Amino acid sequence: xxxxxxxxxxxxxxxxxxxxxxPDVQWPAGKSPxxxxxxxxxxxxxxxxxxxxxEDSAQEFASGVLDLxxxxxxxxxxxxMAHPLLPPLWQHEQLIWLRSGEVVSLEHWPQLNGLRGGFxxxxxxxGSLTGLQPHxxxxxxxxxxxxxxxxxxxxxxxxxxxxxxxxxxNSLLMQAQAASDIEHLTRPVQASPRYLAISNNSACKxxxxxxxxxxxxxxxx
Numbered sequence: 001x002x003x004x005x006x007x008x009x010x011x012x013x014x015x016x017x018x019x020x021x022x023p024d025v026q027w028p029a030g031k032s033p034x035x036x037x038x039x040x041x042x043x044x045x046x047x048x049x050x051x052x053x054x055e056d057s058a059q060e061f062a063s064g065v066l067d068l069x070x071x072x073x074x075x076x077x078x079x080x081m082a083h084p085l086l087p088p089l090w091q092h093e094q095l096i097w098l099r100s101g102e103v104v105s106l107e108h109w110p111q112l113n114g115l116r117g118g119f120x121x122x123x124x125x126x127g128s129l130t131g132l133q134p135h136x137x138x139x140x141x142x143x144x145x146x147x148x149x150x151x152x153x154x155x156x157x158x159x160x161x162x163x164x165x166x167x168x169x170n171s172l173l174m175q176a177q178a179a180s181d182i183e184h185l186t187r188p189v190q191a192s193p194r195y196l197a198i199s200n201n202s203a204c205k206x207x208x209x210x211x212x213x214x215x216x217x218x219x220x221x
Contacts, residue, residue, distance in 0.1 A: 064201030
């Protein structure tokens, strides 16, 4: 019996990869962590074990206990010294939104001078507009309680512009049935890519695995 047991091969250490999902991230329409995991498993022919995010997740990922991080931003990559897979899963673009047809010549930041900008409390709390300084002086802008209230203020003309990502404003415009009343400048003022990242200390990180992950991402782009 002992000899028979000895003939059974040990399971591969990389038979199942361990993954954690970036918490508190707004996923764009048509994407979700569940869908991305399913695609990675199906196209990449991988077995993924999803771990709940916890206070030790970043350390575990940096050390290679966790292999993959889904939805990692640039700050997370820097914190954990991880390797991002291309292309990005998606990219949050901060856009300038205005009433349709009112400021058609607005192309450069200095032309914002004199216009009444608006933002909402959460943007100050999370610091999401910090990177836009000195282009935007928050002290000179109107602070509102929520994105919905900021959009109402823009529609009413209380403010002239606001800065927000595409998914959020498009969702609010659909709810307000005002999709044609607001437009955005083509060039984003800030872009924040989100990646599938692999730990540089993962025992499973090799060229074959990176190729399988890249194939799954390419199919999703």
